Amino acid sequence: MDNKELQLIVEKISLKSFQKPFLHKAFFNNRLKTTGGRYSLTDHHIEINPKHFEHFGYDELEKIIKHELCHYHLHLEGRGYMHKDREFRELLKKVGGSRHCQTLPGARRTSNVLHVYECTACRLTYKRKRRFDTSKYVCGKCKGKLVKAKSFS
Template sequence: MDDRQLQQWVEEISLQSFGRPFLHQARFNRRLRSTGGRYFTRTHDIEISWHQYEQYGKQDVEKIIKHELCHYHLHLTKRGYQHRDEDFKRLLQHVGGTRYCRALPDALRRKEPYRYKLVCQHCGMEYMRKRKTDPRKYACGHCRGRLKLVALDLQMNS
């Protein structure tokens, strides 16, 4: 399936399930891994995770499309389109969309190793980080003590 076919599919689902046309762009995004899809409030476009389609097929992706179309139609009609809004929850249940998408296997999620550790100088609490952070900007969440940055020794097997 390509973006053109996805566009037609989203337009069909919109008319069948919502009784309203989808007048913007729908496309696959191969970088989406932790979410099934996205709705953009500025452009009203929708992106769907290619990996969800590849891994779980049409049935699961149809539920994700319905979820994104709930955001789309509620936003355009100036009703509660956010996850916490009652309008959104009600419409999602009515059309049979999914609240959450299924998790992708670890091989597709590209988990990075922890490369840094922040250590509290007062209580010894440790905070693992993937990115380097400035310890002066933060305090220990446990005792409010000062933090010290420690780079972890990662051995690359080449």
């Protein structure tokens, strides 16, 4: 499937499910890694992760498109278009879009913890992404001395 076919599918789904036209661009974006699609608030374009279509097929693609079209139509109407808004959740449920897309195989991220510090007094451990100078900080629980316990690469 190419961008022209995707554009036609998005326009068709918009008319069928929302009874409103989609007047902007829809295209595949290979750089999307952690999401199935993205709606741009500034230019109103919809970007779709092609890997979701390749792995899960047309049904998943349709649900992602409906999700992004909910953002699109609600935003243009000046209504609640964010995930937390009731209007968004209700419209998504009504049209049958997915709240969350499926996880791609091999896309699971490993833990971001690289440094582990331990209090010498109470043995409380602190997991951090960044290193810090243990001479400048103390344990938040008992004010004990912190030492580096582990380091991951």
